[in-house]
Amino acid sequence: MSAPHEIVVLGGNFAGVGLVHYLFKITIPSLQKLDPAKTFHITLVTPNTDLFFKIGSPRALINDKLMPESKILRPLSEGLSKYKPEQFTLTQALATSLDASKRTVTIAPVGSETTTELPYDSLFISTGTTSTSPLWTFHADQSLTSAALKSMHASLPTAKTVLIAGGGAVGIETAGEIAHFFPGIKISLLSGAARLLPNNPPAIGPRAQSYLETHAKVEVIHKLRVEGSNVSETGTTVTLSDGSTKTADLYIDATGGKANTGFLKADWLDGTKRVLTRDAYFRVKGNGSDDVEGVYVLGDVTADSANTAMVLDAQTPTVASAFAVDFARKVIGVEAGEKNNPGLLGGLLGMVFGKKAGPPSLVEFKPMKDTMLVPVGPDGGVGLIMGWRFPSFLVAKIKGKNYLLEMFEPLLTGDKWKA
Ligand SMILES: Cc1cc2nc3c(=O)[nH]c(=O)nc-3n(C[C@H](O)[C@H](O)[C@H](O)COP(=O)(O)OP(=O)(O)OC[C@H]3O[C@@H](n4cnc5c(N)ncnc54)[C@H](O)[C@@H]3O)c2cc1C
Structure with a gap:
């Protein structure tokens, strides 16, 4: 053989x-x-x-x-x-x-x-x-992911201010979650661009911003990028692209990854x-x-x-x-x-x-185009299905309740593929 x-x-x-x-x-x-x-x-x-x-x-x-x-x-x-x-x-x-x-x-x-x-x-x-x-x-050492989650669990209950960098789905969802579960925290989200979700169809970014501002009381800031950060006893100070600085009890980088x-x-x-x-x-x-x-x-x-x-x-x-x-x-x-x-x-x-x-x-190759669900907390959010507006209550039902966790088992076992 x-x-x-x-x-x-x-x-x-x-x-x-x-x-x-x-x-x-x-x-x-x-x-x-x-x-x-x-x-x-x-x-x-x-x-x-x-x-x-x-x-x-x-x-x-x-x-x-x-x-x-x-x-x-x-x-x-x-x-x-x-x-x-x-x-x-x-x-x-x-x-x-x-x-x-x-x-x-x-x-x-x-x-x-x-x-x-x-x-x-x-x-x-x-x-x-x-x-x-x-x-x-994951980073090369996967234990860093567990450590980062634990660090958030320890820091969030006492934080009064949170600054999130990244105006994609990850930054929006994170802002929405923190706003829902810690309503006392003042949250600022830096999009780093002219609008939220800059790589998606133009209508969805402003809708996400409006949802974040109205329902989650998140402050959304555009056109400023984080150039550096410094952690001290009083929190994290970030330096922004216009030379100004911003300090928060907790800074979360949600700016996407490098290949x-x-x-x-x-x-x-x-x-x-x-x-x-x-x-x-x-x-x-x-x-x-x-x-x-x-x-x-x-x-x-x-x-x-x-x-x-x-x-x-x-x-x-x-x-x-x-x-x-x-x-x-x-x-x-x-x-x-x-x-x-x-x-x-x-x-x-x-x-x-x-x-x-x-x-x-x-x-x-025929992917489903212009389709995304971005929950802002468990009760709503914004979405598109093949470019069509998806109602907030369905975003909550499909993704906001448990973040598509039901997809994990079939991915892990391969059951998602039918012979
Ligand atoms: C918070 C968040 C929410 C998301 N929500 C959604 C969603 O709702 N719907 C959706 O469709 N997508 C979503 N995504 C995107 C989705 O998770 C990614 O598109 C998907 O994980 C890409 O899979 P991947 O295997 O290409 O890359 P990864 O998941 O990044 O996996 C890469 C793998 O390669 C390994 N690796 C790295 N370097 C090397 C090396 N040199 N040698 C060998 N191995 C290496 C890594 O350890 C890792 O195991 C979300 C992503 C995030 C972060």
Whole structure:
């Protein structure tokens, strides 16, 4: 029997974990129908041992009762230990460099002084971003996220003033949560732009501002960015882009993350250091001379990413289909099929005689556009569904009550993907 095809996935949170399940449940079985002799092994390289359901962070930072840490941080092994060692390896490490000519990734295992070279046949990059505060993304040491949550739990009950930097959904949701659960705190939110939600359709930002000012009594300040901060016994003093300063008992940085691509060459990346793609199926573009055959990207680290978990529902099948098509062509010698549409007669025959293993075909990327839910506390907020205004009570019902926690289990176990 030939050696298994080695798939390396870098980054194990929303994108990477979702992809591993998708490959095992859907892509690999379909390729094995085409050629039963082919075997596959996936190595997931990631420094964290838990899956972080960061969507819940704005509620979890309030205290440990409303949304305990155990609800948003759960061991990866709970979802991945079902895969046998000959199929799957979870490696707790950071990717530190990539040699495209040798088709290897150098990884630094957590707690070890030495590095290891990991060969790949196919490679998926899903290393996401790192925010300044570990409240929103893992840092290399995941215990910093727990420590940041605990620090908030300790500080909020005595704080009289809170300053939040970041006018995206995370800053708005955090302001809304603190305002609801600590109504005595004076909260200021610095958007850092001309309006809230500057990367979303124009109507929603002013609506979010109006909701924050009216219902949560949050002061919203535009066009000033935080340039530096200094913690002292009296609180945190931030220096703003106009040279002025502002002091608050508690300062929360919710300004978004930097792409985790330090292990890649700069000419593989766009201006935000996200990974450039060469087509609509998330094949990595590279620099024109490096071997990027069988190298793919997904999640927040993708150039032009929507930076949402929701987009992965569309992106994961698309990027997995690119891998399947490339594998079938290169390793099995089968060209990609037409779009998988058997027609009525073909569908009926398939139901009677069973589906024939056809060649894999590319899945078009069709994300749900202009859709977002931004709760401002548990009772309301603002939202858009495909560009249409979403009523506040539905924002509360769908997201505000428990921050979509019901999505965590199917993500962790892979049950969200139906074969
Ligand atoms: C507070 C908050 C609320 C949100 N709410 C929503 C929402 O309501 N709806 C929605 O759709 N989206 C929401 N999002 C966005 C969503 O969470 C992200 O889009 C999603 O987490 C992106 O997943 P990812 O796997 O690409 O990146 P990440 O979740 O950032 O995961 C990256 C992984 O890569 C690992 N890693 C980093 N560097 C390396 C390396 N060098 N080598 C190996 N591994 C590495 C990290 O440890 C991590 O495990 C929210 C985000 C936040 C912060």
